[in-house]
Amino acid sequence: MEGGGLTMLTYKMLDQILHSYNRLEQTYLAVPGGADPVSAAFEEQGPPVQIAVSTPCDTFRHAPHPDLKLVKTGRFRPVPPHIHAWIELGYLYSGSCPHRVHGNSYVLKKGQVYILDSDAPHSIGCLGENDILISLLISKPFFTEAFFHHFTGGSVVSEFLSNALSAKASHDNYLLFRAEKNRRIPMLLNELMCEHIEPSTHARAIADNLISLLFLELVNVYEEEQSAVEKRSALIPVLKYIESNYLTCSLTSAAGHFRLNPNYLTTLLKKETGLSFKELVQKQRFYAITDQLKSTSLSVEEIARQNGYESTTHFYRKFREYYGCSPSEYRRM
Structure with a gap:
């Protein structure tokens, strides 16, 4: 050239x-x-x-x-x-x-x-x-x-x-x-x-x-x-919404709350965080679970139930996939 x-x-x-x-x-x-x-x-x-x-x-x-x-x-x-x-x-x-x-x-x-x-x-x-x-x-x-x-x-x-x-x-x-x-x-x-x-x-x-x-x-x-700054600013309320409503929110309800198209919200979240809406909800759920494991004496089964897991078997499998250990082992760390 x-x-x-x-x-x-x-x-x-x-x-x-x-x-x-x-x-x-x-x-x-x-x-x-x-x-x-x-x-x-x-x-x-x-x-x-x-x-x-x-x-x-x-x-x-x-x-x-x-x-x-x-x-x-x-x-x-x-x-x-x-x-x-x-x-x-x-x-x-x-x-x-x-x-x-x-x-x-x-x-x-x-x-x-x-x-x-x-x-x-x-x-x-x-x-x-x-x-x-x-x-x-x-x-x-x-x-x-x-x-x-x-x-x-x-x-x-x-x-x-x-x-x-x-x-x-x-x-x-x-x-x-x-x-x-x-x-x-x-x-x-x-x-x-x-x-x-x-x-x-x-x-x-x-x-x-x-x-x-x-x-x-x-x-x-x-x-x-x-x-890009404005998009990140717009994202913070969405993340706070997930943090407060992770047990009940869905992509449709979150998009409706912020008057956004669900497809646009999906694209925005993936681009700015690298995670899908479902993955962000899962991540927030595990934040709450690990906090309760460390800060309360509740049983593992009760913590799982409070955080939306009806099946203990399913919860144990997901937890091990996420952290590489069982909830009880995590609690002892």
Whole structure:
């Protein structure tokens, strides 16, 4: 697969470039623990320092768009607290990355993306050999009316960017996108990196459109995550209902209680818990049984009867299938 439009730069070649040592990394490796031009600007316990970013850098030699800068974070040395005037989009190409924003700590995973507002203090922990963090720095003039035209209706991303562009806003926002499984974002960013290494004839227009597609895809990622959260939130009342009514409830009665289609409820439970409605009821029943075995002196037969088992033989067989021992043996554990 080739990147950069008409160029010959492949994704395999891009990977080799990203994993090779840039000049700053070579300095770190040559003089372990020595000072470097960036860290020297910071006091060890001082406030975040405003820094300027110069491009092109030796990893991304070209800057096809004046309002975009690509930077590969230097490995083998932490980046102290700092701020800058750019809106920053960070992409963890590989490995993991300790990241601190406003005193809150995060560990980024491969494929995750963050957007950081201008003038927001942040720092990065020491990156190892396979930890490749790419920062896309975007100046505010990039976000024109034409850019926002791509967003139909409101979105968390467009709201974030609108806030970032406002002189009256507090510039301390941070968005994290758990995009590890997204197939488009790596491709879009690979192509953008290729344009900054070996630009094609229409590199600026390509970069413009890649950024628009990237932000649209981030909206998709955010909305899918919010949908998953809402489904989990909707699931909790159902699980509590099973917990309270496991002796009498059925799939039909539970679905009716929450005004859901039984088939939808079955699919939701299986997807979010890995268990069917019947298996969840059985699990709750055994929670109650084992609690009574440990906390009461009731006979095994009485506990079985109270929990809906009329046949002691059937109960003993099910209990052994579930726990690998008899109820009496479980009670003695």
